[in-house]
Amino acid sequence: MSDDTLDHGSSIRSATEEDFDRVLDIDRHSFSAPWIHSFFKSALDDIFLVFEKETEIAGYLIACVCYDLEKAVILRIAVHPDHRGKGIAKELIRRCLDILTESNIKIVELDVELIQREAIRLYEKFGFRIANVIVFPSGTPGDEETFYVMRLELP
Ligand SMILES: CC(C)(COP(=O)(O)OP(=O)(O)OC[C@H]1O[C@@H](n2cnc3c(N)ncnc32)[C@H](O)[C@@H]1OP(=O)(O)O)[C@@H](O)C(=O)NCCC(=O)NCCS
Numbered sequence: 001m002s003d004d005t006l007d008h009g010s011s012i013r014s015a016t017e018e019d020f021d022r023v024l025d026i027d028r029h030s031f032s033a034p035w036i037h038s039f040f041k042s043a044l045d046d047i048f049l050v051f052e053k054e055t056e057i058a059g060y061l062i063a064c065v066c067y068d069l070e071k072a073v074i075l076r077i078a079v080h081p082d083h084r085g086k087g088i089a090k091e092l093i094r095r096c097l098d099i100l101t102e103s104n105i106k107i108v109e110l111d112v113e114l115i116q117r118e119a120i121r122l123y124e125k126f127g128f129r130i131a132n133v134i135v136f137p138s139g140t141p142g143d144e145e146t147f148y149v150m151r152l153e154l155p
Helices: 017-030 037-043 088-102 117-125
Strands: 010-014 047-053 056-066 071-079 107-113 129-136 145-153
Touching: 010 088, 017 037, 017 056, 017 071, 037 056, 047 088, 056 088, 071 088, 088 117, 107 117, 117 145
Parallel strands: 071 107
Antiparallel strands: 010 047, 047 056, 056 071, 107 145, 129 145
């Protein structure tokens, strides 16, 4: 995919292995269970977009596509804490959905933990709706982990 310049010296492009130091750093700042290098390496075979502001990567999105089923799953999206609240996640999702629409994908799904309210709001803005609820029991009552499976149908 070629670069596509956005406003204010920003662009979204496909990731390369040279981006991994920064992507791993953003991941560590964003998730309690960060991914390891090899997970990101495998993701280079999928849709793996980075948002670059000036020359610094501010966020990334990874989605895998099953062309046979006309279905995609957004696996990971994160924006560095210093760059949140500026519309970067929205730009990454918009670009991803454009790519999926062009590829004739009809269904996009993702998992989001119930407590990630800002992420849920973000996905709802694009029309994602809760399709399923998954509860992972824990040893402690009231300490279960609840996830939503959110789904979007593309035209
Ligand atoms: C979720 C995340 C990717 C959002 O990135 P972002 O670039 O700050 O998001 P945007 O600026 O594009 O905001 C998009 C929408 O998300 C929602 N949102 C973002 N930050 C929010 C906050 N702090 N509180 C409430 N809603 C918020 C809003 O609906 C916002 O739309 P609006 O600006 O029109 O109100 C970022 O907070 C992050 O990396 N979090 C940690 C990792 C994570 O939770 N990933 C999602 C896993 S499912």
